[in-house]
Amino acid sequence: MKLPDLIATGWLEIRSHKMRSFLSVFAIAIGIATFFYTLSILSQRYRDIDRTAEVSGKGRLDTTVERPLSMDQYNQLLRMLPPQASLSFQTDEMFTSATYKGQILTGFFLQGLLPTWQDSAFVYQVEGRFFNWQDIKNKHRVALIVVYPREKEPRHISSVDSGPAGSVQLQDFIKHINLLNQSITISDQSFTVVGILRAPPVEKDFRAPEDQESMQKIFIPYTTWYDIAPRWWDSFSTRVRIVTGSEDKAARATSVLHSFLRQQFGPDFLPGIRLFRHQLDIYRQGAWHNLKAMIFIGLIAMIAGGIGIMNITMVVIFSRTREIGIRRALGASRLDILLQFLTEAMLLGLCGAAGGMVLGYLAVLHMANNTSQLTFSWWVVAASVLLALGTSFLFALYPAYEASKLRPVEALKYE
Amino acid sequence: MVIHCEHLVKIYQTADAFRALNDVSLDIAPGDFAAVMGPSGCGKSTLLNILGLLDEPTSGVYRLNDISTADMSDRVRSRTRRDHIGFIFQSFNLLPKLSVLQNIALPMRYGNLPRKDILPRAYELLQRVGLADKADRTPQELSGGQCQRVACARALANRPELILADEPTGNLDSKAGEDILSLLRDLNRSGITIVMVTHDDKIAHGAKHIIRMKDGEIV
Numbered sequence: 001m002k003l004p005d006l007i008a009t010g011w012l013e014i015r016s017h018k019m020r021s022f023l024s025v026f027a028i029a030i031g032i033a034t035f036f037y038t039l040s041i042l043s044q045r046y047r048d049i050d051r052t053a054e055v056s057g058k059g060r061l062d063t064t065v066e067r068p069l070s071m072d073q074y075n076q077l078l079r080m081l082p083p084q085a086s087l088s089f090q091t092d093e094m095f096t097s098a099t100y101k102g103q104i105l106t107g108f109f110l111q112g113l114l115p116t117w118q119d120s121a122f123v124y125q126v127e128g129r130f131f132n133w134q135d136i137k138n139k140h141r142v143a144l145i146v147v148y149p150r151e152k153e154p155r156h157i158s159s160v161d162s163g164p165a166g167s168v169q170l171q172d173f174i175k176h177i178n179l180l181n182q183s184i185t186i187s188d189q190s191f192t193v194v195g196i197l198r199a200p201p202v203e204k205d206f207r208a209p210e211d212q213e214s215m216q217k218i219f220i221p222y223t224t225w226y227d228i229a230p231r232w233w234d235s236f237s238t239r240v241r242i243v244t245g246s247e248d249k250a251a252r253a254t255s256v257l258h259s260f261l262r263q264q265f266g267p268d269f270l271p272g273i274r275l276f277r278h279q280l281d282i283y284r285q286g287a288w289h290n291l292k293a294m295i296f297i298g299l300i301a302m303i304a305g306g307i308g309i310m311n312i313t314m315v316v317i318f319s320r321t322r323e324i325g326i327r328r329a330l331g332a333s334r335l336d337i338l339l340q341f342l343t344e345a346m347l348l349g350l351c352g353a354a355g356g357m358v359l360g361y362l363a364v365l366h367m368a369n370n371t372s373q374l375t376f377s378w379w380v381v382a383a384s385v386l387l388a389l390g391t392s393f394l395f396a397l398y399p400a401y402e403a404s405k406l407r408p409v410e411a412l413k414y415e
Numbered sequence: 416m417v418i419h420c421e422h423l424v425k426i427y428q429t430a431d432a433f434r435a436l437n438d439v440s441l442d443i444a445p446g447d448f449a450a451v452m453g454p455s456g457c458g459k460s461t462l463l464n465i466l467g468l469l470d471e472p473t474s475g476v477y478r479l480n481d482i483s484t485a486d487m488s489d490r491v492r493s494r495t496r497r498d499h500i501g502f503i504f505q506s507f508n509l510l511p512k513l514s515v516l517q518n519i520a521l522p523m524r525y526g527n528l529p530r531k532d533i534l535p536r537a538y539e540l541l542q543r544v545g546l547a548d549k550a551d552r553t554p555q556e557l558s559g560g561q562c563q564r565v566a567c568a569r570a571l572a573n574r575p576e577l578i579l580a581d582e583p584t585g586n587l588d589s590k591a592g593e594d595i596l597s598l599l600r601d602l603n604r605s606g607i608t609i610v611m612v613t614h615d616d617k618i619a620h621g622a623k624h625i626i627r628m629k630d631g632e633i634v
Contacts (some may be wrong), residue, residue, distance in 0.1 A: 005524045016512055326508045329469060330522040331497020331573070333490050409470040412508070 001336050003343075010344035013316070014351075020312055025351045027308035028391065031301035032356025032384050037363045038294040039380045045287035047377075051206035053280050057086070057120040059244035060276035061254055065261060068236035071136065071223060073264065074114070080256045081242060082249045086119035090239040091225045097167065098218065099185040100177075104167035108216040110186065112225025113144075120243045121211035123204075128180050128195035135221040143184065143191040144219040147174055148199045171216045187228045191220065208279065250275055302387065305352060306395035309345050313399040317341065324403055325411030334404040341400035342393060349392025353385045360384070416481070417577055417608045418443035418466060423475035425461050425631075435461040436472065437631040443610060445576070448603040450622035451612045458631040459612040460581055466610060467500055467579045468492045480576070497525050501570030501607075505582035507562040509554040515565050516541060516550040522572040540568040544598065560591025567598055571607075578602065580611040584618050596621045 001009075014021040069089055078087050091112035098105045115131050124146070135142055179193045197219075199205065205212065220228075229236070244253045254273050261271045317324070324337055332340075418441065425436035435458045443449055451459045464470040465477060468484060477484045480499065487495065501522075502508075509518045519537040528536065541547050544564040546557075554562050563583060570578050580599065584592030596618055603609050603623075613619050627634050 001524050002530060004530065012512055322508075323510060326510065327521070327525075328493070329467070329496065329502050329508070330569070331493055331525040333493035333525075335490075336493075336525055407470075409464045412469065412504075 001332070001339065006339055006343040007347065009340060010347045013344055014347060017316075020315075021348060021351075024305070024308050024312045024348045025355055027305035028302070028349055028352025028388055029305075029355035029359060031298055031303075031305045031391070032353050032388050033359035033363060034294060034298035034301055035387060036357050036360025036380060036384045037367075038291045038298060039383055040360065040364050040377065042287060042291050043377045043380050046284065048206055049280055049283045049287065052208050052283070053276075055121050055123060055206045056208060056211065056276055057243035057245075059246045059248070059250035059253070060120055061242050061244075061250055061257070061273055062276065063240050063257065063261075063271045063273045064237055065240060065265075065271065066235070066237045067265065068226065069238040069240070077240075077257070077260050080260055081253055082244060082256075084245050085249065085253060086116045086243040088114050088116040088119065088241040088243075089222055090114075090117065090241070091222060091229075092235075092237055093215070093217070094225075094229060096186060097164075098170070098191075100173075100179065100182065103173070104164055105170045105173055105184070106164070106167045107169040107171060108218050110218050110220060110225065112222040113219050114222045117241075120241055121207045123200050123207055124197035125200075126195050126197060128193070130195055131219075131221050136223050139224045139227050140221060141189055141191045141224060142194045142221065143186070144195040144197055145170075145174060145179055145193055146197045146199055146213060146217050146219075149201050150175075169216075170218070186218070186220075187230075189228055208276075208283070210279070247277060250277065302391050306391045309348055309392050310395040310399060312348070313341055313345050313396045314402075316344070317399055317403040321406065321411050321414040324406050325408050325414065328406075328408035329412060337406075338400045338404040341403050342396050345392040345396030345400070346389050349388040350385070352392075353388035356388065357381065357384055416442050417445050417447070417479070418610070419476075419478040419481070420466075421476040423462070423465065423472045423477060425458070425465065425470070426473045435631055436465070439475070439628075439631070439633055441626065441633065443608060445608055446603070446606055448600070448609045448623040449611070449626055450619035450624070451610065451626045451628060452614060452616075452619050453628035454614070457628045459628055461631075462628070463579050463581050463610065463612050467502060468496050493525075497522060498573055499575050499577060501572070501575040501578040503563070503566050503570050503578060503580035503583045505585040507554065507559075507566045507586070509562055509565060509569075511554055514551050514553060515546065515557065518554065518565060519569045519572060522569060526573050528573075537568075537572070540571055541565070543571075544568045558591070559587050560594055563587060563591070563595050564598065567595065567602070571602070576606075576608060578607055578609045580609065582612055582614070584613065584615060592618060 074087065074089055081087060093109035093111045096108075096110050098108075113131060114136060115133060118130055130144065131142065134140070178196070180196050182193050183190050184193060185191070240257065242253050242257065244250050254275065257273060258271060262269050327337065327340075420439060420441040423436050423439040423441075424434070427433040427435055439458070439462060451462065453459050461470070465472050466479075468479070468487070479495065484492070510521065513521065516534065516537050519540050520533045523533045523536060538547065538550060541550055544567055546561060546564055546568075549557060549561065554565065557565065563586075578599070583595050583599070587595065592615070599609055599611065600621060609622070611618075611622060619625050
C-alpha cells in the first residue's frame with residue numbers, strides 16, 4: 001500500500017474513534033509540551049551564550065593581579081603578545097562622591113580604564129566620545145558615565161544609600177540631568193564628562209554576567225585614576241584582559257601572560273588566568289543542568305504517552321482482527337499490515353506533537369523569563385516532531401508486529 | 416490446470432487431532448465453474464481456504480497455475496492472492512467504514528495500479544454489477560444482495576483468473592441468490608474460473624460440475 005493510502009486509512013480510523021484518539025494524542029502532547037518548553041529555553045540560552053561569546057571577543061582571557069600595573073608594564077606585555085591582540089587594564093573600583101554645581105552626587109564607584117576596554121564586551125552607545133591614548137598619556141581629567149535605559153523591570157544596579165545630608169544618588173540624578181560636557185568635581189579635581197555610555201535594554205544585553213555592571217560607575221582614564229587614588233590605598237589590584245582574536249592564539253597568550261607576571265613578580269607568583277571559553281562552557285553546562293529535571297519529566301511523560309499508544313494499538317488490533325483477515329485475503333502482505341498500524345500510531349504521534357508544541361509555546365510565553373527575546377527555532381520543532389514520531393513508532397512496533405503475524409484464515413473467522 | 420491438488424490432508428491440532436481434509440485430490444481446469452457441496456463440517460471451507468492460500472495443508476501437493484504453493488513465502492502468497500484470486504464470502508466481508516467505491520478499490524490499493532487509475536476502475540466495476548448509483552454509500556446502507564454484488568465487484572478488482580466463493584448466496588433470499596449466481600455465471604462466461612462452496616442444490620446446479628464432499632473426502 002502506498003503512503004497516501006496508508007495515511008488516509010490511518011486518518012479514517014483516528015476520526016472514527018475520536019475519544020480514544022484524543023486520549024492518546026493528549027498523553028503524547030503533554031510529553032512533547034514539556035520537551036518543547038525545555039528545548040526552546042535551552043536553545044535560547046545557548047543562542048544567548050553564543051552571542052555572549054561574540055560580544056566578548058574571541059580567544060579572550062582574564063586575570064586579576066593584586067598589584068598596580070604601570071603603562072610601562074602595559075607596553076612591555078603588549079610587545080610580547082601575538083600581533084592584533086588587544087590588551088586592557090582596569091583599576092580597582094573606588095567608592096567616592098562627586099559634586100555638580102554644588103550638588104553632592106554619591107552612590108557610584110570610580111574605575112580607571114584604557115581605550116582598549118572597548119575591544120571586549122562593549123555594548124554601549126557612546127554619546128560624546130570614549131577615552132583616547134592622549135587622555136591616558138596626559139592623565140586628562142575626563143570622565144564617562146554609564147546610563148541605563150528606562151525599563152519595565154529595571155535591572156538591579158546597586159547603589160550605596162548612605163551619603164552626606166543633601167546628597168543625591170548619581171543613578172537618580174542622571175535620569176533627569178544630562179551631564180555630557182559638564183564639569184563635575186571628584187576628589188577636589190575638576191573632570192569633564194566627555195561621554196555618556198548608554199547601556200542597551202536588558203534583553204539586548206548579551207554580556208556575560210561578570211562583564212555587566214552591578215554598581216553605578218563613573219569611568220576615568222587608567223593613569224588619572226592612580227593620580228587621584230588616595231595614598232593610603234594599599235591594596236591596588238589590576239584586572240588584565242587580553243582578546244587574541246582567535247581561540248588558538250588564546251593558549252599562546254596565556255603562556256605569555258604567565259611568564260610576564262612571573263618575570264615581574266617572581267617565580268612563586270601564581271596568577272589565576274581564566275580562559276573565557278571555559279567560562280562559556282560553564283554557562284552551557286549550567287543551562288543544561290538547570291533544565292535536566294524538565295527533560296526527565298518530559299521523558300516520563302513521553303513514556304506514558306508511548307504506553308498509551310501501545311495500549312490503544314493493542315485494543316485496536318483486537319477489535320479489528322477480522323478486518324486484518326479481510327485485508328490479508330484481498331492481498332495485503334504482513335508488511336502492509338505492519339505499516340498500516342505503525343502509520344496510524346505515528347499519525348497520533350504527529351497530532352500529539354502539534355498539540356504539544358502549541359501547549360509548549362504557550363508555556364514558554366507565560367512561564368519562562370525573558371521571553372521577549374525568545375525566537376522561533378526550527379530545530380526545536382523538528383526535534384519535537386521526530387521525538388513524537390519516534391515514540392509512537394517504537395511503542396506501536398510490538399502490537400503492529402503481532403497484528404502482522406495473524407494468520408489470515410484465523411483472523412477471518414474472528415467475530 | 417488452474418488448480419491441481421494431490422492427496423491434500425489438513426489436520427487441526429486440537430485435543431483429538433481433527434482431520435478436516437483427508438486425501439483430497441482435485442483438478443480444476445481453466446474456465447471451469449465448480450460447485451463444492453456437502454454437509455456442514457465436511458471440509459468444504461477448509462478446502463477453499465487452502466485453494467485461496469489463506470491456509471496451508473498439513474500434507475499433500477497444491478499447484479496453482481502449475482506453480483507449487485508449498486514453498487511460497489508469505490509475501491509471494493499475499494501477492495498471488497492479490498493478483499490471481501478473488502474472494503467472495505458468505506458474510507460479504509466489506510469494511511463498514513469505507514464507502515462502496517473504496518471497498519472495491521481496496522485490493523487495488525495493495526497492487527501496482529497507479530493511484531489515479533484506481534477509483535475509475537472501481538467505478539467501472541460498480542457499473543458492471545449495476546450499483547453505480549451507490550458508490551458513496553456505506554455497506555450498512557445496502558441490502559444483502561447489493562452487498563454481495565459489491566463483494567463480487569471487489570473480487571474482480573485485480574482481474575483474477577480464479578474466483579473462490581464461500582457460500583455466496585448463504586445470507587441472501589432466493590431472488591438475490593439467483594442474481595448472484597447469474598452474475599457468477601456471467602463472470603465464468605468471460606473466462607474466469609470459479610470454485611463455489613454451497614449447500615444449496617439449486618445454486619450448485621447452476622455450476623458446470625459439482626464436487627461432493629463428506630467427512631473431509633471427495634465422494
